[in-house]
Amino acid sequence: MTADIIVHNLHYSYPPLTPDGDPAPVLKGVSLEVQQGEFVALLGRVGAGKTTLCMALNGLVPHSTGGIFRGEVTVLGLDTKQHPVADMARSVGMVFQDPESQLVQMRVEDEVAFGPENLGVPTAEIEKRVTWALKAVGLADYRDRSPLLLSGGEKQRVAIAAMLAMHSRVLVLDEPTANLDPVGKAAVFNVLSGLCREHRITVFMATQELERIARFADRVLVLHKGQIALDGPPAEVFQHVTELQAWGVGVPQLVELGHVLTQRTRRSYHFTSMSDAYKQLRRQARKVRMRKSQGPFPPPPNHSANPLAALSQIVVENLSYTYADGTTALQEVNLILPPGEFVAILGPNGSGKTTLAKHFDGLLKPTKGRVLVERRDTRTARVAELARLVGYVFQNPDHQIFAPTVREEIAFGPRMQELPASIAGQRVDDALARFGLTPYADLPPALLGFGQRRQIALAAVIATQPKVLILDEPTGGLDGRSRQELLDVVAGFNALGRTVILITHDMRLVAEYAHRAVVLLNGRILFDGSPRALFHQPEFLDQAGLALPPITRLADRLAPEGMAPGVLSSAEFAAAWQARLPVKHKRKKKARRAPGKESPDHAG
């Protein structure tokens, strides 16, 4: 049987960004084969060419993008060079990141029927296909709904159904879950995995969802420097921790934990899944009979000790907000933020996170109650005035990018503040350097890659040196390294005593960076406290559709074995685990077992 997807020695360069520039090579000899029914995940850094490779599979590259194309792409026996995109659509279904730009109808069933109509499928047959496709993605009851009013996860499932209805046997998805909340992500992955198993659909998905790939994918491809650098089952590929981290792709948290434990204890740990990790560690715990420990956790930062804390920076009093169409987004919210905090605002989509944050810089004015920012009432203060205190990085960088060069883009904020030219110039240069954007300073920002556009958006806000920095979902679609770099800048900013407010779904970020977590549900505050305290109360997490980071879950499961619950990071876990390895006991064991065991040096 021939493979569903065959890519042979594919080279591709985009047309140059500027008229006198060089073509930008992206793919440099990609070869791969995918069999029917496989669930293949494509990993790689932002800008590594994942989207390009996906688009090459249905011929959008090069038919719609131009550029220089060499090599062969064959999907279900059709060569993309000879078949235009609309013809390839019979065999390849394509789902993009942004649901907004791929749903074109007013009713879900019309949406799903649109493809078959274009293929001239008879009416009775379309009806059958619509019913089947909607059932396959679990939306059988949604036929008469408006796609515009669905949640992000539901929209993406409609987009998948629309492809299935064309009887595409191959589904290519380009970061379909990057903008979804955890509930939406889980639904999309479940649907895809069901399609592979039950309907033998081939799934080829570019994504950054390391944890879910480890669970769902049959095979992982890593795109690095324009080539497929690693190829194999997740357990195998994720063993290359050093390479993956060096390339900036990152690894699932449990794999990272295995790596950290191996380094610290000089004993070999390889975890492929939660149950695997649990079994291995439990076995060890029972064999070695470990000490019970509360873990070497640092005490939670005590903000009341800070004399400045008395002067609260942001005060929210009985805030309610109702949109013009009557939707109530916030009800009776009370919140006090002292300066220098790192707060994560959590909650499912539609719970009011963004609405709340928009009150902090006056973009929205309270319907009831009030918001004070540095003792200014946002109801009377002008947005431009508040913008000097509060920097807001929006979820979509394209909403703010307008300047002809990166430098001018970043200089816009300082210019609006009417700073002297020398100071403004200095700040712009600093921001460019901090994000490694100096080489791009004179290029048009709108034409750069997504990861860079996101950095530019953040750099532009940082350059205004606000006292409060709000980030709305800053890491969606970013790879491990970009995410790390972005958060390091933000953490550095916070270390200067400035406030950071982070809206996110990423519990790993919350665990590793935030001092305080505020969970919103249906416009009310459900929880307000430290992340560790939040992780001790799974009922709140369940209500808000949030999941514990894998490492915290693992530690909690190991609690009966004496592990301290509420671990926040791999390093913490390793330290806690190590602290409990009894020194004497270990020596005895060492004699009987292979050399190279855990060392007590790091204990405590």
Add this chain to the structure above:
Amino acid sequence: MRADFNLYVRRDTWLHRLDPRVKLAFVVEATALLFLWPSVRTAVGMIACCSIVLWLAQIPAPQIARAWRTMAPLMVMVFVLTALFAGGPSRVLFPIGPLKVTLGAVQQGALLATRLLALALIFFFWLFTTDQAAMVRGFLALRIPYDWGLTLALALRYLPIFAGLFQQVREAQQARGLDLEQRSFWQRLNAYRPVLIAMVISALRHSEHLGWALEARALGARGVRRSVFRPLHLRRGDVAVLILLLLTLTLKFGRRTGKLNAQRVGVGQGWQCPTPAQLYNVLFRTPRHVLLLTQDYAII
């Protein structure tokens, strides 16, 4: 989350179920009547008729109010401009500087303003009660090329999305310190430049992706005759409404036959159907700016 404001209002009334072609026939007939019998009475009658139809279609009152609110400034402008500048030979009501406000001009202003509202309501009725797919099917059945129908439908579909985009872009720029408040008109216009540029870039990116998505959905596949998921069938109700429409039209024309001795088409001069020459007069004697506005609005 803010709910998207769609023009289409999802309801299950007989007006919603009406064949889109019949609704289109209503739009065409009502528009024709407005232009063939240019009188305030016709226009007001049409406004009343449309209001009843909108009420029957269970369109929520705020939505109708919004349609009125959207039209109000335009109507006032049209009325004032026409009253001031149309002039004409009739009685002078009162002079303002070099301008003379005549009775004829005031009547014409009233006609244009009410007709504008009537036109808007006719089209709002169509947009409120016809979902986009039905609209395209209606066009298709009338032998309008599929691409045209789809383009119009997409334009309607993306209007609210672009409105939302504009809002988001404006907020993003304001959050960076762009001051859009409390300044003179020209300053504000200039301040909107970054918003507009970012908006255009975003819109272009959006439409590029939309183009890809449409191709990936096999739009324009070679050697294929498009099929239809929910084909149109004229039902008894549809036929009844069609007959009703036809009846009103013949009645209107019937009343005119007795009064062939048509006078110059002016304002408030009865119910005569104009001769082609008079029609020309009405269309081109109207001040150009007003006509342009009317056209723009009819398109929206």
